[in-house]
Amino acid sequence: MKYVLLLLLALLIVWQWRTHRSAKDREPPVDAPHKPIDMLACSHCGIHIAAHEARQGASGVYCSAAHQRLHEA
């Protein structure tokens, strides 16, 4: 009888954990970006990158240090 109660307790804990976890998974993340981000074209290769990831150079923006070096050399 003791093992049946322990098994029921374990099942209850697992069920509670799964219910709580799946409820959290359904909620959207609080810090999800909802606004569009500004994109800039690399002055060397033309690929579009997020403005906050772009490298500002003397004659434009670049996607990487290598492209900045190649374009400004």
Ligand SMILES: [Zn+2]
């Ligand atoms: Zn580039």
